[in-house]
Amino acid sequence: MSKLLKMRYLILRRITQIGLLFLYFAANAYGWKILSGTLSASKLFDTIPLSDPFAILQMLSAGAMMGMNVFIGAVIIIAFYGIIGGRAFCSWVCPVNMITDLANWLRRKLLLDKVERKVWVSRNARYWVLGLSLVVSALTGLAAFELVSPITIFNRGVIFGMGMTGGVLVAIFLFDLFGVKNGWCGHICPLGGFYSLIGKFSLIRIRHNHENCTLCMNCKEVCPESQVLHMIGKESGTVTMGECVNCARCIEVCNDDALRFGIRNFTTTSKAKGDNR
Ligand code: SF4
Numbered sequence: 001m002s003k004l005l006k007m008r009y010l011i012l013r014r015i016t017q018i019g020l021l022f023l024y025f026a027a028n029a030y031g032w033k034i035l036s037g038t039l040s041a042s043k044l045f046d047t048i049p050l051s052d053p054f055a056i057l058q059m060l061s062a063g064a065m066m067g068m069n070v071f072i073g074a075v076i077i078i079a080f081y082g083i084i085g086g087r088a089f090c091s092w093v094c095p096v097n098m099i100t101d102l103a104n105w106l107r108r109k110l111l112l113d114k115v116e117r118k119v120w121v122s123r124n125a126r127y128w129v130l131g132l133s134l135v136v137s138a139l140t141g142l143a144a145f146e147l148v149s150p151i152t153i154f155n156r157g158v159i160f161g162m163g164m165t166g167g168v169l170v171a172i173f174l175f176d177l178f179g180v181k182n183g184w185c186g187h188i189c190p191l192g193g194f195y196s197l198i199g200k201f202s203l204i205r206i207r208h209n210h211e212n213c214t215l216c217m218n219c220k221e222v223c224p225e226s227q228v229l230h231m232i233g234k235e236s237g238t239v240t241m242g243e244c245v246n247c248a249r250c251i252e253v254c255n256d257d258a259l260r261f262g263i264r265n266f267t268t269t270s271k272a273k274g275d276n277r
């Protein structure tokens with residue numbers, strides 16, 4: 001398989017992430033009406049509202065009043081990721097993912113994973129940060145995470161001018177490179193945690209075929225949430241954990257055709273799901 005074909009999902013993801021940023025920028029700079037606003041609240045073709053449901057939750061906690069359009073926008077997003085895409089926001093839309101993927105690629109190249117860990121953060125920390133964001137929003141009357149969110153800062157930086165964007169992104173890059181592997185997205189970001197929760201039962205899933213697997217572990221090495229691939233080396237199965245970002249890196253690095261996208265089957269056992277290809 002050619003190298004480009006092996007990177008097909010990665011290339012598609014980058015086109016999507018950069019393309020979305022460009023459309024937001026073009027709406028502000030040239031008046032294009034394809035996608036206007038920001039990742040927190042946008043309009044598609046100047047008609048269909050799209051809202052970040054976690055931002056809306058924070059605003060509700062803060063006691064803010066919002067128009068019906070904002071709620072409809074949040075329902076559309078929840079329905080899309082909840083039913084279809086799972087946590088795909090993180091790998092196909094969020095611009096910060098480009099920074100964290102770069103840090104993790106460099107980390108592997110520099111063999112930094114082999115260095116003894118000095119910093120440890122639980123992968124569940126993101127759910128505590130999520131809860132804390134809502135509590136602080138309620139106490140302060142402000143959407144707490146939105147004020148400091150690197151996703152919002154990056155997105156607004158591209159649309160309206162860089163401002164403090166560079167510093168925030170460098171900090172995340174260095175944290176992921178020298179601190180904790182997949183530190184920001186895999187441990188701390190509450191928006192990633194939020195999409196893990198709402199995407200837990202979505203239809204698009206990674207499937208593993210144990211019979212084809214040669215135990216090279218390429219998939220686990222590149223997976224930003226390697227715990228979701230717990231069936232590797234044991235049995236065929238479907239990735240059911242909501243933390244999988246549907247990035248497809250595992251599919252791309254597998255030379256044995258042991259991983260692929262599939263549609264979740266709620267009626268069969270985990271093993272049968274993986275075998276049923
Ligand atoms: S975990 Fe957070 S920063 Fe990382 S890709 Fe997801 S939303 Fe973006």
Ligand code: SF4
Nearest residue numbers: 223244245247248250
């Ligand atoms: S299991 Fe595959 S698609 Fe899911 S996060 Fe890991 S590498 Fe990405």
